[in-house]
Amino acid sequence: MQIRFTQEICLEEIKRNVIKVEKILLLFHLKNVAVHRYRYTVKIVFEQYDPPHCVVCGETTEELLEAAHYVAVKDGGADIAENGLCLCSIHHKLCSSA
Ligand SMILES: [Zn+2]
Numbered sequence: 001m002q003i004r005f006t007q008e009i010c011l012e013e014i015k016r017n018v019i020k021v022e023k024i025l026l027l028f029h030l031k032n033v034a035v036h037r038y039r040y041t042v043k044i045v046f047e048q049y050d051p052p053h054c055v056v057c058g059e060t061t062e063e064l065l066e067a068a069h070y071v072a073v074k075d076g077g078a079d080i081a082e083n084g085l086c087l088c089s090i091h092h093k094l095c096s097s098a
Contacts, residue, residue: 042067045084054088066092 045067046052053060068087071077087095 041079041081041084044081045086048081048084049086052086054091055085056091057088059088061088064088064090068092068095072096 046065049055051060052062052065054065059065065086066089067084069077069079070083070085073079077083
C-alpha cells in the first residue's frame with residue numbers, strides 16, 4: 001500500500017514532531033533545574049561544616065563527601081538543606097541501608 005503524503009499528513013507529522021521535541025526540551029529543562037537545585041542544596045549542606053567532613057569518620061576528601069538526609073525523604077523528610085548532613089559515601093550508604 002502506498003501512502004500519499006498530502007500536505008495535511010505532512011503538517012500532522014510536523015506537529016507531532018514539534019510536540020515530541022517540546023516534550024524532550026521540557027524534560028531536559030526540568031532535569032537541569034533539578035540538578036541545579038541539588039547542587040545548590042549540597043553546597044549549603046557542606047557550608048555548615050568548616051571544613052566539610054563526614055560527621056561519622058571525619059573524612060574530608062571532597063570527592064568522597066555527600067549530602068545525606070537526616071530524615072529520609074521516604075520517611076517524610078524534606079529535600080532541603082536544613083534536613084541535610086555531610087557524610088562520606090561509605091557512611092551515607094551504611095546509614096541509608098540501616
Ligand atoms: Zn564517613
